[in-house]
Amino acid sequence: MSDYVDPAERPLPPTALRRLVSWQLSQAGARSHQLVAGKLAAEGLRKHHHAVLAALLEFGGMTQAELGRRLGVDRSDMVAIINALEAEHLVRRNPDPEDRRRNIVVATSETARVLARTDVLVDEANAELLAELSGAEREQLYDLLVRITRMPAR
Amino acid sequence: MSDYVDPAERPLPPTALRRLVSWQLSQAGARSHQLVAGKLAAEGLRKHHHAVLAALLEFGGMTQAELGRRLGVDRSDMVAIINALEAEHLVRRNPDPEDRRRNIVVATSETARVLARTDVLVDEANAELLAELSGAEREQLYDLLVRITRMPAR
DNA sequence: TTGATACGTTGGCAATCCCAACATTGGTGC
DNA sequence: GCACCAATGTTGGGATTGCCAACGTATCAA
Numbered sequence: 001m002s003d004y005v006d007p008a009e010r011p012l013p014p015t016a017l018r019r020l021v022s023w024q025l026s027q028a029g030a031r032s033h034q035l036v037a038g039k040l041a042a043e044g045l046r047k048h049h050h051a052v053l054a055a056l057l058e059f060g061g062m063t064q065a066e067l068g069r070r071l072g073v074d075r076s077d078m079v080a081i082i083n084a085l086e087a088e089h090l091v092r093r094n095p096d097p098e099d100r101r102r103n104i105v106v107a108t109s110e111t112a113r114v115l116a117r118t119d120v121l122v123d124e125a126n127a128e129l130l131a132e133l134s135g136a137e138r139e140q141l142y143d144l145l146v147r148i149t150r151m152p153a154r
Numbered sequence: 155m156s157d158y159v160d161p162a163e164r165p166l167p168p169t170a171l172r173r174l175v176s177w178q179l180s181q182a183g184a185r186s187h188q189l190v191a192g193k194l195a196a197e198g199l200r201k202h203h204h205a206v207l208a209a210l211l212e213f214g215g216m217t218q219a220e221l222g223r224r225l226g227v228d229r230s231d232m233v234a235i236i237n238a239l240e241a242e243h244l245v246r247r248n249p250d251p252e253d254r255r256r257n258i259v260v261a262t263s264e265t266a267r268v269l270a271r272t273d274v275l276v277d278e279a280n281a282e283l284l285a286e287l288s289g290a291e292r293e294q295l296y297d298l299l300v301r302i303t304r305m306p307a308r
Numbered sequence: 309t310t311g312a313t314a315c316g317t318t319g320g321c322a323a324t325c326c327c328a329a330c331a332t333t334g335g336t337g338c
Numbered sequence: 339g340c341a342c343c344a345a346t347g348t349t350g351g352g353a354t355t356g357c358c359a360a361c362g363t364a365t366c367a368a
Contacts, residue, residue, distance in 0.1 A: 014208045026183055026186065032179045054170040064315080074358085075315075077355080099315085102314090122176065133298065144294060145179060145181075151166075217347090230327085230349080
C-alpha cells in the first residue's frame with residue numbers, strides 16, 4: 001500500500017476485483033486494522049496485547065499455550081507478547097505448581113485499569129469504522145461475518 | 155497465528171473480542187486471504203499479481219505508478235511485482251514515447267489465458283468462503299463491506 | 309522404562325506495508 | 339532561456355506479521 005492518494009480522487013480498481021467479496025473484505029480489514037492499531041498506539045499497545053488482557057480478565061489466568069489457542073496466536077509469538085506486557089507490569093508469569101513446564105499468565109493490579117481504557121479505544125475505532133451503518137446494519141454485518149469465521153455468535 | 159487446532163474443539167476467544175466487528179473482520183479477512191492465496195499458489199501467483207493482470211486486461215496498459223494507485227500498492231513494491239510477471243512473460247514494460255520517465259506495462263499474448271484461469275481460482279475461493287451464505291446474504295454482505303471501504307458498488 | 313506429547317523459548321524465513329532517497333525527466337513559473 | 343517543483347522507476351531498508359523447525363524440560367500413557 002501507500003503513496004497516499006486522496007480517496008475521493010483515487011482511480012478505481014478494476015471491476016473484476018471490486019466485485020469480489022474477498023477483495024472488499026481485504027480492504028475493509030485493512031481499514032479496520034489501521035483504525036484499531038492507531039487507537040491502541042495511544043496506550044503503546046497492539047492488537048494482540050489488548051487481546052491477551054481481555055482474555056485474562058474474562059477467563060482468569062491461563063498458560064501461554066492456552067492463550068495462544070484462544071486468540072489464534074502461535075505459541076512462539078506469544079512469548080514476545082507476554083514479555084512486553086510483563087515489562088509494563090500488565091501481566092505476571094506464575095509457575096504452575098502442578099506442571100513445571102507451564103507458566104500461568106495472570107493479571108496484575110494495573111491490568112483492569114489499562115484494559116478499561118483500551119476497550120474504550122477499540123470501541124471508538126469500531127464506531128468510526130461503522131459510522132456509515134445504522135444499528136441494524138451493524139448487526140447484519142456482524143451476523144454475516146460470524147458465519148464466515150464460523151464462531152458462535154455473541 | 156497457527157499451532158493448528160481443529161476449529162471444532164478450539165477454545166473460544168473472549169466475548170470482549172468476539173463481539174467486535176473489527177475482530178470478526180480480521181478473522182474473516184485472514185480466512186479469505188488464506189483461501190485466495192492458497193488457490194492462486196497453484197498458478198505460482200499471489201494476490202497482487204492477479205490484481206495487476208486484471209487491471210491491465212480491464213483498462214489496457216498503464217504506467218507502474220498508475221497501477222499502484224489503482225490497486226492501492228506502493229510504487230516501490232510494484233517494481234518487484236512487475237519484475238516477477240515480466241519474468242513469466244505475463245506483462246511487458248514498454249517505454250512511454252511521450253514521457254521517458256514512464257514505463258507502460260502491457261499485457262502479452264499469454265496474459266488473457268492465465269487470467270482466465272486465475273479468475274476461476276479466485277471465484278472458487280470466494281465460493282468456499284461464502285459457502286454458508288445464500289445469494290441474498292452474499293449481496294447483503296457485499297453491500298455492507300462496500301460502505302466500509304467507501305468504494306462505489308459494482 | 310520407553311515413547312509420545314506438551315510446554316516455553318529461540319531463531320529464522322517469507323510476506324506485507326511503509327518510508328526515504330536518488331537520478332532522470334517533465335512541467336511551470338519567471 | 340533558467341529556476342524550481344513534481345512525478346517516475348528504482349533501490350534499500352525498517353517494522354510487523356504469520357508460520358515453521360528445533361531444542362531442553364517436563365508430563366503422561368503404554
